[in-house]
Amino acid sequence: MRQMGNKAKLIEAATDLIHQKGYHTTTVDNILDKTGVKKSNFYYHFKSKEELALIALDSRIEQFEEEIIxxxxxxxxxxxxxxxxxxxxxxxxxxxxxxxxxxxxxxxxxxxxxxxxxxxxxxxxxxxxxxxxxxxxxxxxxxxxxxxxxxxxxxxxxxxxxxxxxxxxxxxxxxxxxxxxxxxxxxxxxxxxxx
Amino acid sequence: MRQMGNKAKLIEAATDLIHQKGYHTTTVDNILDKTGVKKSNFYYHFKSKEELALIALDSRIEQFEEEIIxxxxxxxxxxxxxxxxxxxxxxxxxxxxxxxxxxxxxxxxxxxxxxxxxxxxxxxxxxxxxxxxxxxxxxxxxxxxxxxxxxxxxxxxxxxxxxxxxxxxxxxxxxxxxxxxxxxxxxxxxxxxxx
DNA sequence: CTATTAGGTCTGACCGGTCAGTCCTAATTA
DNA sequence: TAATTAGGACTGACCGGTCAGACCTAATAG
CATH class of the missing domain: 1.10.357.10 (Tetracycline Repressor, domain 2)
Known part of the structure; x- marks a missing residue:
């Protein structure tokens, strides 16, 4: 876990929060608070909350298939x-x-x-x-x-x-x-x- | 089902909407729109959205047990x-x-x-x-x-x-x-x- | 060597809109 | 006459999203 960029941090935090609370109740601000990233930077990396969540899902699927299956x-x-x-x-x-x-x-x-x-x-x-x-x-x-x-x-x-x-x-x-x-x-x- | 009071209408609509969209994404206004009931009357019958949802769940459980089980x-x-x-x-x-x-x-x-x-x-x-x-x-x-x-x-x-x-x-x-x-x-x- | 340009990253202030819930008055109904 | 319904204005917190501009580094041009 070395020197993660903000983009990677956001994906990780989103993955975790969405698992915990679901998509709708996980707010962009929740993800921001957890990572310390600023909102404007969030929207620099992702065009929407939905886009991030979809990317987070893809990465979670990949990880599950590699580490469990x-x-x-x-x-x-x-x-x-x-x-x-x-x-x-x-x-x-x-x-x-x-x-x-x-x-x-x-x-x-x-x-x-x-x-x-x-x-x-x-x-x-x-x-x-x-x-x-x-x-x-x-x-x-x-x-x-x-x-x-x-x-x-x-x-x-x-x-x-x-x-x-x-x-x-x-x-x-x-x-x-x-x-x-x-x-x-x-x-x-x-x-x-x-x- | 003739001549339903507002309270019964609200419970019915809440039951249906929550089944469709879940609890968090069902808004009080959604329920109000569907029934034509005014917000003030909603809070006359229920102290909160949560209270209504719990009552709606109870009635759905009862109905399921009576009609299916x-x-x-x-x-x-x-x-x-x-x-x-x-x-x-x-x-x-x-x-x-x-x-x-x-x-x-x-x-x-x-x-x-x-x-x-x-x-x-x-x-x-x-x-x-x-x-x-x-x-x-x-x-x-x-x-x-x-x-x-x-x-x-x-x-x-x-x-x-x-x-x-x-x-x-x-x-x-x-x-x-x-x-x-x-x-x-x-x-x-x-x-x-x-x- | 210096000045300029370019691309990528980050920021604070701000937007219009929605949320659950409150408050008040007036009318209607049982 | 007491319970219910209608109607609307309002609140503070929060929602997802936008914007102009600042910062850093590295390549390029004079």
Whole structure:
């Protein structure tokens, strides 16, 4: 984290604040206060609050794919089942480390923005579909290896898993306990076992 | 619905607008415009926007439990499996009728408000837990009747189903297609089949 | 070597508009 | 006659966004 320019600082702060409070309730002034950047300089780097938020979303997506997906679901050095377990563990630990606050940075935004801003919706849609297809490959390989049951379409399982994950993170945030995610991983694995 | 007083009109409009746009982006003036009620009269009936929104949430919860839960998951005249199917059908049809917009009125609010307003969070938390326990009873009875597999705790299955449902509604809203919910019901039923 | 130009970054003052909420008076209705 | 509704003016805080100009550095021209 060496010598960050104002532009980078703004992107970082926006990413964090939007995850915390959502897009609409994060004000430009909030971002300015957190960074010490002046408003006029903000609008030198970005033409609008929306533009910054979209850039912040893109960078968050990239980071998630590089730091989470690549080291879990896409780690070819371990079995599909292990990959899936590691994936759940990592997500679950993350939300526990946040004291069950904030929720999913992507799911939150999907709910807040999908009906009112096509830019956010389409990015999130592509992102989720990509995530789903990575899950699908993991499941498909697991079925081939006999780790998972083979009587359900891997694509459908992937969809079920991603939807459940997003809903579970919502419940973690609502109930303020990690259980809906952490304590259910075992049941999910059981449902996927070969019959 | 004849001859509604201003108070009832305000609650109805608030319920609808908050489902459409969320709490923060729904302004008091929006609600006033929609109802034709004057601002002074608004504050005659409610001490704040928050108070109205909380009352609107309560009435929406009540309505949901009476009109959806009671006629599906709690309908003792049909089998647990049929109840569950009817439940999914009803929810799925509802979101299709909304052109895959809006999302779940409860899930939306849970994500928007859980971290910033304890009143909303606690109401939603109780509501979701109640919903889960109704699902659990349905599953438990289905297991007893041999309709569902018996090797997983009904409480865990209920949690999985509710989380998946909320996530699926999120995806319906994001992808703008009913598929994540409508086309996956069959797979869910298959996963629950006795082994 | 000096003067000029250019591009990128940053600033303080300011804009019109919106927010939730208040206040007051007068009319209407049950 | 008490509860409700109508009507409008008003507040202070805050919203996203604009603007003219200052500052720094490096390349270029005389």
């Amino acid at each position: 690549n080291y879990t679901l896409l780690d070819g050095s371990i079995s599909p089942k292990s990959r899936l377990k590691r994936f759940y563990k990592k997500i679950s630990d993350y939300h526990e480390s946040l004291n069950c606050e904030r929720g999913c940075p992507f799911g939150n935004l999907a709910i807040e923005m999908s009906d009112v801003n096509e830019g956010f919706r389409s990015r999130l849609s592509v992102f989720f579909q990509n995530w789903e297809s990575v899950l699908e490959s993991c499941i498909a390989e697991g079925i081939k290896r006999g780790e998972f049951r083979s009587d359900i379409d891997p694509q459908h399982i992937a969809s079920l898993l991603l939807c459940h994950l997003e809903g579970a993170i919502m419940m973690v945030k609502t109930y303020k306990t990690p259980e809906p995610l952490s304590s259910r991983i075992h049941s999910i694995m059981k449902l996927l076992e070969p019959i | 009671n006629y599906t998951l709690l309908d003792g005249s049909i089998s647990p499996k049929s109840r569950l199917k009817r439940f999914y059908k009803k929810i799925s049809d509802y979101h299709e009728s909304l052109n895959c917009e809006r999302g779940c009125p409860f899930g939306n609010l849970a994500i928007e408000m859980s971290d910033v307003n304890e009143g909303f969070r606690s109401r939603l938390s109780v509501f979701f837990q109640n919903w889960e326990s109704v699902l659990e009873s349905c599953i438990a009875e289905g297991i007893k009747r041999g309709e569902f597999r018996s090797d997983i705790d009904p409480q865990h299955i209920a949690s999985l189903l509710l989380c998946h449902l909320e996530g699926a509604i999120m995806m319906v809203k994001t992808y703008k297609t009913p598929e994540p919910l409508s086309s996956r019901i069959h797979s869910i039923m298959k996963l629950l089949e006795p082994i």
